[in-house]
Amino acid sequence: MQTIANEVFELVCSLGGTMSGEHANGLVRTPFIKRQYGDEYYNLLRGIKNIFDPNSLMNPGKIINDDPDVMIKNLRAEFKLSPDRLKTDLQFEKDELEIELQQCYGCGLCLGRDPDLRMCPVFRAMGEELASSRAKANILHYWATGQLSDEDFQSPQFRKFLDLCVNCKACLLECPSGVDVSKLMSTARAQFVKRKGLRKTESLLTRNHYLSMMSSIFSPVSNLMMRLSIFKWLLEKFTGLSRKRQMPSFKRGSFLRAGCKYLTACKPIDNPIDKVAYFVDTYANYNDHELGFAVIDVLRYNDIEVILPEQRPAPLPAIVYGDVKRARKDLSYSLKYLVKAVRDGYKIVCSEPSAALCLKQELRHFVDSEDAKLISENTYELMNYLYSLHKEGKLKQRQVAASSEAWRWQYVYHSPCHLAAVGDGQASIKLLRELCGLNVVELNAGCCGLAGTFGMQKKNYELSEQIASGLKEVLEKSPTKNVLTECAACKMQIEHLSDCIVRHPIKVLAEFYRE
Structure with missing residues (x-):
């Protein structure tokens, strides 16, 4: 590398050029500063540096450095990835984890605050380098190359560092190198939890499916209890859930059961244009049955056959917090029923973007099989699925009076982080504009911050x-x-932050077809 650099510099110098332009000099070009500008100018630079930064704390070693070999020192390649540090209970393709750990080249785009980008929401809130995607990638690289000890990895400080990723997937989409920091952090958490175990609150949240089930069984009593100040205080004290949070109301019973009864009572569709297996997930199943029925009604109105296979909710809390065993168990359970539906010609459609993300991207890290691959390839986020049908001219058109009840409202739209990771983040806006004539305005306000649990x-x-x-x-x-x-x-x-009324776009579409 030094030989090439010397030859390039000599050529540039002989042609009357300069060795740097808009990208400044850095460590790579520092050895040539003195040669290009001469001793007198170089000593002037050194004097200015000594006045303002006598201890060389700012950009140490850059521009003012007498070491001719500085460009080949402290290289990342000097430290090799340790095979022992790469052992994980998650499943990756050959060299996938190794490549991911070495992708970041420190460009710093994740330190920006461009309103059109979301990476990285935690850094944007904290303003600390440690919270940036770059820092996360580099610290985990330090661990994987043995530059951090086992004691460092298992320390309370390292656990706090692992808390700085909310699994938004913005880095995967916006990083110039495509570094999936969320994947690296989830892998590290899984290794940490294997050694140190889950914290109390995390253990509780990985079982959110069972908590929702129990709350649904005892609804409306559970809803009343969760609104009592004393109950919120006790919940915070013994579980670590914030008493400032208002938990969502629970419906009596599960939507899966109610939806199956509803579908049984519906007339069969004679010539369906497609077949869909609806993956319901936790919120629609226990908190918002109206959402589930809206999904079924819109699909069936457009001559799409719908089934509700046996399933468990997407175990994203278990995935994010590092509970590999629970995540694998729940995914394997759903896989048995979903893969049968796919083999029977059904597409899996999710009204929850995070559920689609789980089946499309996370599943393969927990279940390594052809069945898992088949599910991932045949899973779609609901609004993206409908918009693709609309573009093919397969969705039914309707003429709705401008004065109709459903159309007298103005809407703004918040795009979820995970939606962009599984499809077109603007699919709902496009569909409602083109099919329904609604003028929906994008808020473009970044991550909501709740980040699941x-x-x-x-x-x-x-x-x-x-x-x-x-x-x-x-x-x-x-x-x-x-x-x-x-x-x-x-x-x-959004409901916690404001007095807004928040709805899933499919409910508006259902109203459009009912008018």
Whole structure:
């Protein structure tokens, strides 16, 4: 490398050129500064540096450095990845984890605050390098190359570091190198939990399916209890869930059971244009039956056959917090029934973007089989699925009077982080505009900050609020209180931050077809 650099410099110098342009000099070009500008100018630079930075704390070693070999020192390649540190209970393709760990080249785009980008919401809230995607990738690289000890990895400080990723997947989409920091952090958490175990609150949240089931069984008593101040205080004290959070109301019984009865009573579709297996997930199953029925009604109105296979909710809390055993168990259970539906010609459709993400991207890390691959390849987020049918001219058109009840409202739209990771983040806006004639305005306010169950924890409440500060400000200025979003967590956070009425876009589409 030095030989090539010397030859290039000599050529540039002989042609009257300069060795650097808009990208400055850095460590690579530092050895040539003195040769290009001469001793007198170089000593002037050194003198200025000594006046303002006598201890060389700012950009140490750059520009003012007498070491001719500085460009080949402290290279990342000097430290090799340790095979022992790469052992994990998650499943990766050959060299996948190794490549991911070495992808970041430190460009710093994740330190930006461009309103058109979301990476990284935690860094944007905290403003600390440690919270950036770059820092996460580099610290985990340090661990994987043995530059951090086992004691460092298992320390309380390292656990706090692992808490700085909310699994938004923005890095995967916006990082120039495509580094999936969420994947790296989830892998590290799984290794940490294997050694140190889950914290109490995390253990509880990985079982959210059972908590929702019990709350649904005892609804409406459970809803009343969760609104009592004393109950919220006890919940915070013994579980770590913030008492400042209002838990969503639970419906009596599960939508899966009610939906199956509903479908049994419906007339069969003679010539379906497609067949869909609806993956319901937790919120629609226990908190919002109206959402589930809206999905079925819209699909069936458009001559799409719908079934509700046996299933468990997407275990994203278990995946994010590092409970590999529970995540694998729940995914394997659903896989048995979903793969049968796919083999029978059905596509899996999710009204919850995070559920689609789980089946499309996370499943393969927990279940390594052809069945898992088949499910991932045949899973679709609901609004993206419908928009693709619309573009093919397969969705039914309707003429609705401008004065009709459903159309007298103005809507703004919040795009969930996970939606962009599984499809077109603007699919709902496009569909409602093109099919229904609705003018829906994008809020473009970044991550909501709740991040699944992250913001429900007392220890994360303030950070969750900081992440959501931009969204809160935009909501306060919004010309309407009617907000659309596909994500249940985003809905809960927006309702927590404001007095807005938040709905899934499929409910508006269902009203369009009912008019």
